[in-house]
Amino acid sequence: MAFEDASVTQELLSDKVYGLVRKAILDGTQAPGSRLVESEIARSLGVSQAPVRDAIKRLAHEGMVTSLPRRGSYVTELSPEEFTIGRELRAAVEKLGAETVARLSGVDSSGLRAIAERMVDAATADDRAELRLLDMEFHRTAVELAGSPLLIRVWSIMEPTLISQHVIGDPAFTGDWDAVAQDHVRLVALLDAGNAAVAGQAFFVHAVGQGEFPSKP
Numbered sequence: 287m288a289f290e291d292a293s294v295t296q297e298l299l300s301d302k303v304y305g306l307v308r309k310a311i312l313d314g315t316q317a318p319g320s321r322l323v324e325s326e327i328a329r330s331l332g333v334s335q336a337p338v339r340d341a342i343k344r345l346a347h348e349g350m351v352t353s354l355p356r357r358g359s360y361v362t363e364l365s366p367e368e369f370t371i372g373r374e375l376r377a378a379v380e381k382l383g384a385e386t387v388a389r390l391s392g393v394d395s396s397g398l399r400a401i402a403e404r405m406v407d408a409a410t411a412d413d414r415a416e417l418r419l420l421d422m423e424f425h426r427t428a429v430e431l432a433g434s435p436l437l438i439r440v441w442s443i444m445e446p447t448l449i450s451q452h453v454i455g456d457p458a459f460t461g462d463w464d465a466v467a468q469d470h471v472r473l474v475a476l477l478d479a480g481n482a483a484v485a486g487q488a489f490f491v492h493a494v495g496q497g498e499f500p501s502k503p
Contacts, residue, residue, distance in 0.1 A: 303331060304341035311350055311361050311450045318363035318451055322351060350446050364451050372444070373453050377493035379440055380425065385486035386432040387477050398427050399474045405467040417463055418455035424470055425454060428477075428489070 307327065310316040322342055328335045342359050345351040353359040364372060387393055401424045408416040422445075429441045448454045469492060476485045 299333060300337040300340040303327075303333060303337040304344050306331065307338075307341050308345060308350065308446075311345070312446075314452070316361050318361050320361050322359045322361065324359075348446050349443075350450050362447065362450065364447075369451060369453070372448060372451060373494060376444060376448055376453055377490045379437060379444070380429065380493050381486040381490040383429040383432040383434070383437050383441075384473075384477060384489040385482040386434060386437070387428070388480050388482040388485040390433070393431055393477075395431065395474055395478055398424065398431060398477070399471075401427060402467070402470040402474050405470050406464075409463040409467040412463075414463065417467070421455045421466075421470075422449060428473070431477075 307316070307322070316322065324335045324338045324342065328338045331338070342351055342353065346353045346359065350362055351359050352362045387395075401420055405417060405420045405424065408414075408420060426441065426445065429437055432438075445454075473485075473488055473492060476488045479485070
Protein backbone atom coordinates (compact mmCIF):
# COMPACT_ATOMS: atom_id res chain seq x y z
CA MET A 287 0.00 0.00 0.00
CA ALA A 288 2.87 2.38 0.77
CA PHE A 289 4.22 1.92 -2.75
CA GLU A 290 0.82 2.74 -4.28
CA ASP A 291 0.57 5.94 -2.23
CA ALA A 292 4.05 6.97 -3.30
CA SER A 293 3.13 6.35 -6.94
CA VAL A 294 0.04 8.52 -6.69
CA THR A 295 2.00 11.31 -4.99
CA GLN A 296 4.66 11.19 -7.70
CA GLU A 297 2.01 11.32 -10.44
CA LEU A 298 0.31 14.34 -8.89
CA LEU A 299 3.65 16.10 -8.50
CA SER A 300 4.50 15.45 -12.14
CA ASP A 301 1.17 16.97 -13.19
CA LYS A 302 1.84 20.06 -11.09
CA VAL A 303 5.34 20.55 -12.48
CA TYR A 304 4.02 19.99 -16.00
CA GLY A 305 1.40 22.71 -15.47
CA LEU A 306 3.96 25.18 -14.14
CA VAL A 307 6.49 24.61 -16.94
CA ARG A 308 3.75 24.71 -19.58
CA LYS A 309 2.44 28.01 -18.18
CA ALA A 310 5.95 29.49 -18.27
CA ILE A 311 6.18 28.60 -21.96
CA LEU A 312 2.72 29.91 -22.83
CA ASP A 313 3.08 33.23 -21.02
CA GLY A 314 6.49 33.89 -22.53
CA THR A 315 8.53 33.50 -19.33
CA GLN A 316 10.36 30.71 -21.14
CA ALA A 317 10.88 32.18 -24.60
CA PRO A 318 11.06 30.11 -27.80
CA GLY A 319 14.57 28.70 -28.11
CA SER A 320 15.38 28.96 -24.40
CA ARG A 321 16.93 25.93 -22.72
CA LEU A 322 15.08 23.95 -20.05
CA VAL A 323 17.60 22.62 -17.54
CA GLU A 324 16.05 19.89 -15.40
CA SER A 325 18.30 20.50 -12.39
CA GLU A 326 17.61 24.24 -12.38
CA ILE A 327 13.85 23.79 -12.69
CA ALA A 328 13.86 21.14 -9.97
CA ARG A 329 15.85 23.39 -7.66
CA SER A 330 13.60 26.41 -8.25
CA LEU A 331 10.47 24.36 -7.56
CA GLY A 332 11.95 22.44 -4.65
CA VAL A 333 11.38 19.01 -6.19
CA SER A 334 13.49 16.16 -7.49
CA GLN A 335 14.42 15.94 -11.15
CA ALA A 336 12.12 12.99 -11.85
CA PRO A 337 8.83 14.97 -12.10
CA VAL A 338 10.62 17.66 -14.11
CA ARG A 339 11.88 15.01 -16.53
CA ASP A 340 8.35 13.62 -16.87
CA ALA A 341 6.95 17.10 -17.50
CA ILE A 342 9.50 17.86 -20.22
CA LYS A 343 8.77 14.54 -21.91
CA ARG A 344 5.06 15.36 -22.00
CA LEU A 345 5.75 18.81 -23.41
CA ALA A 346 8.04 17.32 -26.04
CA HIS A 347 5.22 14.94 -27.04
CA GLU A 348 2.93 17.99 -27.46
CA GLY A 349 5.53 19.72 -29.62
CA MET A 350 6.12 22.58 -27.18
CA VAL A 351 9.61 21.34 -26.28
CA THR A 352 12.35 19.95 -28.50
CA SER A 353 14.75 17.47 -26.89
CA LEU A 354 18.09 16.92 -28.60
CA PRO A 355 20.39 13.99 -27.71
CA ARG A 356 23.42 15.17 -25.69
CA ARG A 357 22.34 18.80 -26.13
CA GLY A 358 19.37 19.12 -23.80
CA SER A 359 15.79 20.33 -24.09
CA TYR A 360 14.64 23.65 -25.51
CA VAL A 361 11.35 25.49 -25.91
CA THR A 362 10.40 24.77 -29.50
CA GLU A 363 11.27 27.62 -31.82
CA LEU A 364 9.82 27.72 -35.30
CA SER A 365 11.86 28.95 -38.23
CA PRO A 366 10.39 31.95 -40.10
CA GLU A 367 9.13 29.54 -42.73
CA GLU A 368 7.49 27.26 -40.15
CA PHE A 369 6.02 30.27 -38.37
CA THR A 370 4.38 31.34 -41.63
CA ILE A 371 3.06 27.82 -42.18
CA GLY A 372 1.67 27.77 -38.64
CA ARG A 373 -0.09 31.10 -39.11
CA GLU A 374 -1.56 30.08 -42.46
CA LEU A 375 -2.61 26.67 -41.14
CA ARG A 376 -4.36 28.39 -38.26
CA ALA A 377 -6.09 30.71 -40.74
CA ALA A 378 -7.24 27.79 -42.87
CA VAL A 379 -8.69 25.93 -39.90
CA GLU A 380 -10.48 29.02 -38.60
CA LYS A 381 -11.82 29.83 -42.07
CA LEU A 382 -13.25 26.34 -42.44
CA GLY A 383 -14.68 26.47 -38.93
CA ALA A 384 -16.34 29.85 -39.53
CA GLU A 385 -17.83 28.69 -42.83
CA THR A 386 -19.23 25.62 -41.09
CA VAL A 387 -20.74 27.65 -38.24
CA ALA A 388 -22.31 30.16 -40.64
CA ARG A 389 -24.02 27.36 -42.55
CA LEU A 390 -25.47 25.72 -39.45
CA SER A 391 -28.86 26.69 -38.09
CA GLY A 392 -29.56 27.23 -34.43
CA VAL A 393 -25.94 27.78 -33.38
CA ASP A 394 -25.75 29.49 -29.99
CA SER A 395 -23.03 32.10 -30.34
CA SER A 396 -23.87 33.85 -27.05
CA GLY A 397 -20.80 32.39 -25.33
CA LEU A 398 -18.53 33.62 -28.11
CA ARG A 399 -20.18 37.05 -28.06
CA ALA A 400 -19.68 37.24 -24.28
CA ILE A 401 -15.96 36.58 -24.72
CA ALA A 402 -15.73 39.36 -27.34
CA GLU A 403 -17.53 41.77 -25.02
CA ARG A 404 -15.16 40.87 -22.19
CA MET A 405 -12.30 41.65 -24.59
CA VAL A 406 -13.75 45.13 -25.11
CA ASP A 407 -13.94 45.63 -21.34
CA ALA A 408 -10.38 44.39 -20.88
CA ALA A 409 -9.14 46.71 -23.64
CA THR A 410 -10.86 49.65 -21.97
CA ALA A 411 -9.16 48.73 -18.69
CA ASP A 412 -5.84 48.18 -20.52
CA ASP A 413 -5.66 44.69 -18.99
CA ARG A 414 -3.39 43.11 -21.58
CA ALA A 415 -2.89 39.84 -19.75
CA GLU A 416 -6.66 39.30 -19.67
CA LEU A 417 -6.92 40.28 -23.33
CA ARG A 418 -4.37 37.64 -24.33
CA LEU A 419 -6.22 34.94 -22.40
CA LEU A 420 -9.55 35.98 -23.87
CA ASP A 421 -8.06 36.08 -27.38
CA MET A 422 -6.97 32.45 -27.01
CA GLU A 423 -10.35 31.47 -25.56
CA PHE A 424 -12.24 33.24 -28.35
CA HIS A 425 -10.56 31.40 -31.20
CA ARG A 426 -10.77 28.03 -29.47
CA THR A 427 -14.48 28.57 -28.82
CA ALA A 428 -15.10 29.68 -32.41
CA VAL A 429 -13.63 26.43 -33.74
CA GLU A 430 -15.59 24.38 -31.21
CA LEU A 431 -18.86 26.00 -32.37
CA ALA A 432 -18.47 24.19 -35.69
CA GLY A 433 -19.19 20.95 -33.82
CA SER A 434 -16.66 19.02 -35.91
CA PRO A 435 -14.63 16.49 -33.90
CA LEU A 436 -11.93 16.58 -36.60
CA LEU A 437 -11.58 20.36 -36.57
CA ILE A 438 -11.51 20.40 -32.78
CA ARG A 439 -8.86 17.67 -32.74
CA VAL A 440 -6.70 19.52 -35.28
CA TRP A 441 -7.03 22.73 -33.29
CA SER A 442 -6.13 21.02 -30.01
CA ILE A 443 -2.96 19.67 -31.61
CA MET A 444 -2.03 23.05 -33.09
CA GLU A 445 -3.00 25.33 -30.22
CA PRO A 446 -0.07 24.80 -27.80
CA THR A 447 2.45 25.56 -30.54
CA LEU A 448 0.44 28.50 -31.86
CA ILE A 449 0.33 30.05 -28.40
CA SER A 450 3.92 29.30 -27.40
CA GLN A 451 5.17 30.75 -30.69
CA HIS A 452 2.92 33.81 -30.21
CA VAL A 453 0.88 33.12 -33.34
CA ILE A 454 -2.06 33.72 -30.98
CA GLY A 455 -2.00 36.06 -27.98
CA ASP A 456 1.40 37.62 -28.66
CA PRO A 457 2.63 39.23 -25.40
CA ALA A 458 4.84 41.56 -27.45
CA PHE A 459 1.90 43.03 -29.39
CA THR A 460 2.03 46.84 -29.20
CA GLY A 461 -0.84 47.69 -31.53
CA ASP A 462 -4.34 48.97 -30.81
CA TRP A 463 -6.01 46.47 -28.45
CA ASP A 464 -9.28 48.42 -28.64
CA ALA A 465 -9.40 47.81 -32.38
CA VAL A 466 -8.50 44.15 -31.90
CA ALA A 467 -11.33 43.72 -29.39
CA GLN A 468 -13.83 45.40 -31.71
CA ASP A 469 -12.69 43.11 -34.56
CA HIS A 470 -13.73 40.13 -32.44
CA VAL A 471 -17.16 41.66 -31.90
CA ARG A 472 -17.45 42.04 -35.68
CA LEU A 473 -16.37 38.44 -36.22
CA VAL A 474 -19.27 37.21 -34.09
CA ALA A 475 -21.71 39.44 -35.98
CA LEU A 476 -20.49 38.05 -39.31
CA LEU A 477 -20.91 34.50 -38.04
CA ASP A 478 -24.47 35.25 -36.93
CA ALA A 479 -25.29 36.78 -40.32
CA GLY A 480 -24.98 33.33 -41.87
CA ASN A 481 -22.97 34.18 -44.97
CA ALA A 482 -20.38 31.39 -44.99
CA ALA A 483 -18.07 32.97 -47.57
CA VAL A 484 -17.93 36.33 -45.81
CA ALA A 485 -17.53 34.84 -42.33
CA GLY A 486 -14.80 32.50 -43.52
CA GLN A 487 -12.93 35.32 -45.25
CA ALA A 488 -13.17 37.52 -42.14
CA PHE A 489 -11.67 34.86 -39.88
CA PHE A 490 -8.95 34.13 -42.45
CA VAL A 491 -7.98 37.79 -42.83
CA HIS A 492 -7.98 38.25 -39.06
CA ALA A 493 -5.72 35.22 -38.57
CA VAL A 494 -3.11 36.14 -41.19
CA GLY A 495 -3.29 39.87 -40.47
CA GLN A 496 -3.41 40.74 -44.14
CA GLY A 497 -6.12 41.64 -46.62
CA GLU A 498 -9.42 43.48 -46.39
CA PHE A 499 -11.58 42.68 -43.38
CA PRO A 500 -15.21 42.27 -44.58
CA SER A 501 -17.38 44.93 -42.98
CA LYS A 502 -20.78 43.63 -44.10
CA PRO A 503 -22.40 40.18 -44.20
